[in-house]
Amino acid sequence: EKKPVKVINKDQWSSLLDFCKAVPEDLQNYDSTSSWPVLFDDYVEWRQQ
Template identity: 65%
Template sequence: MGYFTKDEWMDGMRNLNVTNNEDLKAKIFDMEESLQDERQFKDFYSFVFPFAKTKTQKSMDVEVALALWEIVLKDRYAHVPLFIDFIRKQEPIKVVNKDQWTSFLDFCKVISVDLSNFDPLSSWPVLFDEYVEWRRDNGL
């Protein structure tokens, strides 16, 4: 996942004005702080998909996606642990495609955790319809 050559790493550090570990720690802190901005976070989230999948695949292995959702989204949105539980218990998919990846962030932002504003006629990926159905069937 995410391979950088030494030259790419060095160019990146130069572009960030990083010359030592303390500079790098400060830049990482600044980057983490910048993710509080919704637009910057969405850009970061969009970057994760192509970074995490292999170059030859159009999709990401579901276990990789689950791990990344836990790292990237778990503390932001209440749907995340429930959605991960659904994927692990129901095993409805083996891979996550780009549309599912991208739509999940929007789903978390738009659909209330109690699912009261979910419209079954909306154009979410089928996986999300299955998630909502699973939640309702299990009283979650």
């Protein structure tokens, strides 16, 4: 299991609003091959469990 994330970097912070606008809460149109930070991929994977 991965360690919990306590701090995010500037790239992740800068991408967060765009991610929230582009991907609905149900994550249906999330594309893991897009150029989102890996942290977002991990989040989507966690939510889909």
